[in-house]
Amino acid sequence: MKNDTPFLIYDAAAGSGKTYTLVKEYLGFLLNQQKNNYYQSLLALTFTNKSAREMKERVGSLMTGKEARGLTVSTFHNLGLNIIRKEVEALGYKPGFSIFDSQDVLALLKDLTHKEFEAAEDACEPIQHLISNWKNDLISPSRAMAGANSPDQVLAARVYEAYQKTLKLYNGVDFDDLILQPVELFKHRIDILEKWQNKVRYLLVDEYQDTNSSQYLLVKQLVGQRSNFTVVGDDDQSIYAWRGARPENLAELQADFPSLKVVK
Numbered sequence: 001m002k003n004d005t006p007f008l009i010y011d012a013a014a015g016s017g018k019t020y021t022l023v024k025e026y027l028g029f030l031l032n033q034q035k036n037n038y039y040q041s042l043l044a045l046t047f048t049n050k051s052a053r054e055m056k057e058r059v060g061s062l063m064t065g066k067e068a069r070g071l072t073v074s075t076f077h078n079l080g081l082n083i084i085r086k087e088v089e090a091l092g093y094k095p096g097f098s099i100f101d102s103q104d105v106l107a108l109l110k111d112l113t114h115k116e117f118e119a120a121e122d123a124c125e126p127i128q129h130l131i132s133n134w135k136n137d138l139i140s141p142s143r144a145m146a147g148a149n150s151p152d153q154v155l156a157a158r159v160y161e162a163y164q165k166t167l168k169l170y171n172g173v174d175f176d177d178l179i180l181q182p183v184e185l186f187k188h189r190i191d192i193l194e195k196w197q198n199k200v201r202y203l204l205v206d207e208y209q210d211t212n213s214s215q216y217l218l219v220k221q222l223v224g225q226r227s228n229f230t231v232v233g234d235d236d237q238s239i240y241a242w243r244g245a246r247p248e249n250l251a252e253l254q255a256d257f258p259s260l261k262v263v264k
Helices: 018-032 049-060 065-070 076-086 102-117 121-136 141-147 151-169 177-188 190-199 213-223 249-256
Strands: 007-010 042-046 072-075 098-100 172-174 202-205 229-233 261-263
Touching (some): 042 076, 049 072, 072 076, 102 121, 121 151, 121 213, 177 190, 177 213, 190 213, 202 213, 213 229, 213 249
Parallel strands (some): 007 229, 098 172
């Protein structure tokens, strides 16, 4: 195994050991190369706190002391939150920004639609869903308006624009912003992107079929030209299309990284 080759562990039934292979084989290989201090710049990503805890337990069996402190096991959203905290000024927020949960978002949307757009309250939940999808697909309010093809979408795009401005005034971000804001920052600040690429020199991602467009781009940005990563995925196990997951990201991965080695 070469540490500079991207890997995709793919197309195996649930419970067949893909994640075990990710941790035991690839991570174990890197940790054995201690002369290069690989463990100091390793990041393992997953989707839920429960999965992150389980992966940490597995990693704990391979690592001790100094090594365990160097590796980060995180959810995508915790990683995004960490980036925002570190780059808060570059993003135009103040320290101590607020994170709006889904109920906070819905309450804000109801207030906006009632005061500024005189829309019915029952329009708010569909608008919330649309805004979330737009953010996950990296679509700005202006692009949402340009692509709106119905009165409901026009309304949603107008609310989206007002919502984003209001969030910024409140020094707040929502759950989708935890990925979107770092991605947009990295697009426009190459110096900051390069800093994070140097922090994350080796990336491992579990359940890759559940990534959405913004998460996929975040991975591409972090691995950069080094392409030092291993991901686990199976498009047959994708169950989160309703929240923006794109199992076709597995195919795009092979197109974007021609040197990808697929292990079935």
